[in-house]
Amino acid sequence: MPYQPTLTSLRSHPLPKWFDDAKLGIFIHWGLFSVPAWAPTGVSIKELFQKMASGKTTLFESPYAEWYLNNLKQPGSQTQARHARIYGSEFPYEAFAPMFNAAIQTWEADSWADLFQEAGARYVVLTSKHHDGFTLWQPRVVNPKRPGYHAERDLVGELTSAVKKRGMRMGLYYSGGLDWTFNPAPVLELADLFATIPQDDAYVAYCLNHWNELIERYEPAILWNDIGMPYRVKTRELFARYYNRYPEGVVNDRFSLGLGPLTGLLKVKWIKRWFSNLIIRQLSKEVMMSANFGGHYDFITPEYSSLKAIFPRKWEATRGLGNSFGYNQAETEEDYLSVTDLIRLFVDIVSKNGNLLLNVGPQADGSLPAAQAARLRSLGRWLAVNGEGIFESRPWARAEGVCQSGREQLSLRFTQKDGRLYCFIFGKPGDSTLFLPGVRAQEGSRIRLLGSEGRLAWQQEDAGLRATLEAKVLQEALNESANCLEISPAPII
Structure with a gap:
């Protein structure tokens, strides 16, 4: 019986066995931010949130290099000062596009896929569009705010083909909530993540058309959305079409973030502050708060966090090898997980019914930093011996x-x-x-x-x-x- 665009019907979608069995996926954050490849170091995202809760800092000091454009908007920020020193104060972020397109000409999708397979990964998720609005494929529906704002190669298609050829599943990330070409307002505090989601007709149609196109062209096994969607997007219809086309597909829990039609209330300062603190409290409980907003999802996605006990519903921990998703050239060996910490974190997650979506941040030309590649290979060697107790396993009576x-x-x-x-x-x-x-x-x-x-x-x-x-x-x-x-x-x- 075909899936219908109702919660009752969508929630009858069983978690595919392949996703429960897979345990390890590779996340890839790659885009224009890979050109400057820089963010402040010395603080994790959790530590940043704790400082924000006490009013000591803002998101402009984010350790995420993929947030370079947002950090750049804050006068006096470390990112802005460095940007002016290296590129000039009048150099716009979008000018990184020709530099990125020149760099990617030597990239080979097969080399990535070989490494991910060697690491033991069973699936891969690529950022098709991050918050800056730059796409890694050439969409049929062009960006009305910035035409031609995309990669010159079909990076999504090439990697999809290489990954599937090796028997792994391919998923796609898409920033549905934030697009700084449609709404360039800075994200200063956590409530701004939702207050700045574009809600106009043009963006509603734009992001929905993009998701439909990604599904049609690449048949992703995972729809990995981020920061919600405009509240007027009919996500239930999107999910029903997707499941009917690809019953073995899964969707994450980040389509339904935000306050929906009540988003306008975030213009009131005390409500905005209250909502920011609510988000911080929810994040401290380790479960992404999207589970509380009534949307449909197949799995939850705690970020730079793990759960303390076996969780009955499927979950996927996501994090980088360092403190950033995008490549941050300022990070050193000390900022990366050691091989031992990586292996133990992975085993802990699996024992509690989770998968690990482990991120790598390539440089602009697609080359992976040696420290990241070395850790993937070490994980793969360990799994070659111990993977029998990992893949296709399930939690025991206790973790x-x-x-x-x-x-x-x-x-x-x-x-x-x-x-x-x-x-x-x-x-x-x-x-x-x-x-x-x-x-x-x-x-x-x-x-x-x-x-x-x-x-x-x-x-x-x-x-x-x-x-x-x-x-x-x-x-x-x-x-x-x-x-x-x-x-x-x-x-x-």
Whole structure:
């Protein structure tokens, strides 16, 4: 039965198994902002929000390099001062377009797709249009405010083809809420994210036509919208058409952000301040607030955050390897997640029913910074050994536990698949004996360490399970970041 443009019908859309199985996606923020490639460093987005809550700063100091144009609008901002010094105070942001189009001529989609596959990713999401309004494809519906404001190559189409050719799914990001060519008003505080969404007829038609075109031309597996949409866009009709065309597709939770027809109330200063503080409080609860506005979605998208417990509904944590999504040349190794932190973050997310949409920020010519590429490859090598306990897995009865190894206590994360339990030990045990409190194996169970041969000797005690690693495994086979025990069949809960 075809989907209808009603919440009842749309909510009958089941979460596709492929998305639940996938666990790892690669996000790509690429555009004009990749030319200046700069934002203030030394503060994360969470820390910025905390400072904003106390009135100590504004969004003009955002660590997100893709927000370069917004940061540029603030007199006295670090971005404006640097821009004037390097490009001149009269150099407009849109003048980066010919520089970007010249740089992309040497880009090869296949090299990206090969790397993402090597990292173990099962899907990819590309920014087809970010808040600056520049598109990475040549749309049939041109920008009436700035004709020709697009990439000279069909970057969306080329990457889509390369990704699908390797058996991965392709999703598309689109900034439906913000487009600074239609409304150039600066975003100073969080309420401005919604107060500055263009609501005129031209933009309503423009962004809806873009989404319809992206679906028709590229058949994305994921519709990844950002900062809401004009409230008069009939998103339910869009979703029904999409599901009927592509039943295996999914939509994120950022189509229904904002106050809808009440957006005009944000012109009142105290309401605007109250709403900004409400957003900060909601973000501190770790679940994106769009779930509270009655719109339809298949998964939620906490940003630079994770959840503390197993969440019954599918979620996707999204973040960059550093503190920015777009490439920020000011970031150093110290700003990036270490390989160990990346692996443990990923395992933690999966154990709690989440996927990780891990962002890379290419340079203008499409080359990936060496530090980012190295981390993707390291993650891929770890998954080549331990991916059995990650992909196609589901949460167990609990996500977290501990492992006692000699005098050392290491954190545990659990997943399950096909009647087997996977116990991820964070760190490298220093003792051959591993004790897992509260884990009760069934009689005749087999225990093995992924990546090594043979089984572990074990015995069940009243307080938990005790297993023993062979000396050779202890010396040669263990990983510094995380190691995984498989218990088959899964212990009795």
